[in-house]
Amino acid sequence: MKDDLLLGGMEGGGTKFVCAVGKRTGEILFETRFETTTPDETLGKAIAFFRRHSPEAIGLACFGPLDLDPRSPTYGSITTTPKEHWANIDVIGLFRTELAVPLAFDTDVNTAAYGEFRAIQGELVSSLVYLTIGTGIGAGIIIDGKIVHGLAHPETGHLRLPHEKTRDPFGGTCPFHQDCFEGLASGTAMAARWGTSAEDIPDDHPAWSLEAHYISSALVNVILTLSPEIIILGGGVMSRQHIFPLIQTMTLDLLAGYNPSALIKQQIKEYIVPPRLGKRSGILGAIALADAISRE
Amino acid sequence: MKDDLLLGGMEGGGTKFVCAVGKRTGEILFETRFETTTPDETLGKAIAFFRRHSPEAIGLACFGPLDLDPRSPTYGSITTTPKEHWANIDVIGLFRTELAVPLAFDTDVNTAAYGEFRAIQGELVSSLVYLTIGTGIGAGIIIDGKIVHGLAHPETGHLRLPHEKTRDPFGGTCPFHQDCFEGLASGTAMAARWGTSAEDIPDDHPAWSLEAHYISSALVNVILTLSPEIIILGGGVMSRQHIFPLIQTMTLDLLAGYNPSALIKQQIKEYIVPPRLGKRSGILGAIALADAISRE
Numbered sequence: 001m002k003d004d005l006l007l008g009g010m011e012g013g014g015t016k017f018v019c020a021v022g023k024r025t026g027e028i029l030f031e032t033r034f035e036t037t038t039p040d041e042t043l044g045k046a047i048a049f050f051r052r053h054s055p056e057a058i059g060l061a062c063f064g065p066l067d068l069d070p071r072s073p074t075y076g077s078i079t080t081t082p083k084e085h086w087a088n089i090d091v092i093g094l095f096r097t098e099l100a101v102p103l104a105f106d107t108d109v110n111t112a113a114y115g116e117f118r119a120i121q122g123e124l125v126s127s128l129v130y131l132t133i134g135t136g137i138g139a140g141i142i143i144d145g146k147i148v149h150g151l152a153h154p155e156t157g158h159l160r161l162p163h164e165k166t167r168d169p170f171g172g173t174c175p176f177h178q179d180c181f182e183g184l185a186s187g188t189a190m191a192a193r194w195g196t197s198a199e200d201i202p203d204d205h206p207a208w209s210l211e212a213h214y215i216s217s218a219l220v221n222v223i224l225t226l227s228p229e230i231i232i233l234g235g236g237v238m239s240r241q242h243i244f245p246l247i248q249t250m251t252l253d254l255l256a257g258y259n260p261s262a263l264i265k266q267q268i269k270e271y272i273v274p275p276r277l278g279k280r281s282g283i284l285g286a287i288a289l290a291d292a293i294s295r296e
Numbered sequence: 297m298k299d300d301l302l303l304g305g306m307e308g309g310g311t312k313f314v315c316a317v318g319k320r321t322g323e324i325l326f327e328t329r330f331e332t333t334t335p336d337e338t339l340g341k342a343i344a345f346f347r348r349h350s351p352e353a354i355g356l357a358c359f360g361p362l363d364l365d366p367r368s369p370t371y372g373s374i375t376t377t378p379k380e381h382w383a384n385i386d387v388i389g390l391f392r393t394e395l396a397v398p399l400a401f402d403t404d405v406n407t408a409a410y411g412e413f414r415a416i417q418g419e420l421v422s423s424l425v426y427l428t429i430g431t432g433i434g435a436g437i438i439i440d441g442k443i444v445h446g447l448a449h450p451e452t453g454h455l456r457l458p459h460e461k462t463r464d465p466f467g468g469t470c471p472f473h474q475d476c477f478e479g480l481a482s483g484t485a486m487a488a489r490w491g492t493s494a495e496d497i498p499d500d501h502p503a504w505s506l507e508a509h510y511i512s513s514a515l516v517n518v519i520l521t522l523s524p525e526i527i528i529l530g531g532g533v534m535s536r537q538h539i540f541p542l543i544q545t546m547t548l549d550l551l552a553g554y555n556p557s558a559l560i561k562q563q564i565k566e567y568i569v570p571p572r573l574g575k576r577s578g579i580l581g582a583i584a585l586a587d588a589i590s591r592e
Contacts, residue, residue, distance in 0.1 A: 127446050139521075141521070141522075143439050143440070143444060143446075144439070144440065144442060146440060148439060148522060148523075149523070150423050150439075150522050150523030150524050150525060150556075151523040151524070151525055151556045151559055151560070152523045152556030152559065153523060153556075154520065154521055154522065154523060155520045155523075155554065155556075156520055156521050157520075158520050158554060159516075159517050159520055159521070160457060160458055160513050160516055160517055160550065161456060161457075161458065162456055162457065162458050162459060163458060176552045176553065176554050177550075177552050177554070217456050220455075220456055221455050221456055221517055221521070222521065224450065224451045224452055224453075224454050224455055225435075225437070225450055225452050225455070225517070225518060225521050225522070226437075226444060226446050226450065226521070226522075227444075227445070227446030227447040227448045227449065227450060227451075228446050228447070229446060229447055254456065254473075256472045256473050257472065258451065258454060258472045258473070260446075260447045260448030260449075260451075263447055263448065264447070
């Protein structure tokens, strides 16, 4: 295995793109970031960057929703995004005509989950759930070392949860489901409910106990469905680290001693954790995807 | 691959055990069933049956909770069941001292899920969720052709769901969580809420619309978490087949057009379905587990 193989990664977000070229050890040699404008201009800059540094495989992470079904004629495209100019853009097709290297393609959050998985893989973990709680809520799931896709990709941000209507009459902000998880607990929901953006709400405000409650309800459902070996919570809202102990306690309370919580209880502080890679999960995950495809 | 290899399967339930020996094609040659009494007597009967017919591998499915972690010193045991005499019984250990053949071990519901997976595998499905809704509610999940275990095993019966308290003031029957999925929608909950066992509630009773609502809420959460390629609903409550169209419609309504529902919407009648193997999912799943382990 050549450790000095050059690998490329792209983290394509709705407001900015990050592109990097580095080694499979995670060492980054070149990196650039630019604003997300039109698809031609933005993807053109990314392609020019990779041409300059000639990686031998590239992992492409992109905001979604994406068509990730390799059997589909539109595989590798953004599908129905409301973002102007970007609906139905064939991301992988554009790269393929310009760069003759293996390409991996996945959602931003799946890629971040994979980055985190690779960062802790030495600890014999084979499954994890990565949730990002920011403007929206998204999830990436790894089972048996692989990103879970199924029919499409997880949309765990939209779980239906018990809505504490007496304590929290706020109706929710999700345009699809009103008071789903994202509708009750995203940064957008917090700002709408409290009239202050999440980053400006003080640590001792009751907003955080309610926020921790909804996040814990979602985690209980994820644990009961998948019993993942570790849960990683990232995103803007989770940068408020004082909320972790609240979530750890409330998740155990809501599990109510139910299997498999004996194991979880013993190590709750190591079970629900912030990202090891901080804000770098996405770009390092994209390079890890390139690494995986270069070995196929 | 020898198609005439003899394989054994055991479906160990709380009230009865079924043991069978057959071929990897699913053809059963010998079968016996007996009441669940003490562990010694019950497992003794199973072992005697397999001794008589000499299968070359055996799949053991058992009621749980089970220790399924191969790294655990108590791997292969029943753990904390309230069932008298059965807590901490080392099922796989007993078989291992008596029969020198490869043994697979899993929960009853995981095994049934695997049986269903093998029954539809020809259709290029690689993931499914199997829910059994009867006295209790359990789930088995297959991803990428393998049973999902994670830290322990899924306990999807205990999902937290929005409780329709205005329409349904009933408090729920779950001794751990009161109004979780099982507490609101198991056969036990139906009987407690309506004063009549589910099998005696007429098709046009409002109980079925409420039941379909809770099942659909749970399915929405499972779909948003895993986007499985097919969902199979078995168990006593689901033998009331008139509830399938209600669940199919309500699940789409609750997804509210959200991705990946476009795909699901086109084929909802083939997406949420009864078990292909009817009541035979468990025992045929156990034989399929034996088949899988005989190939390792």
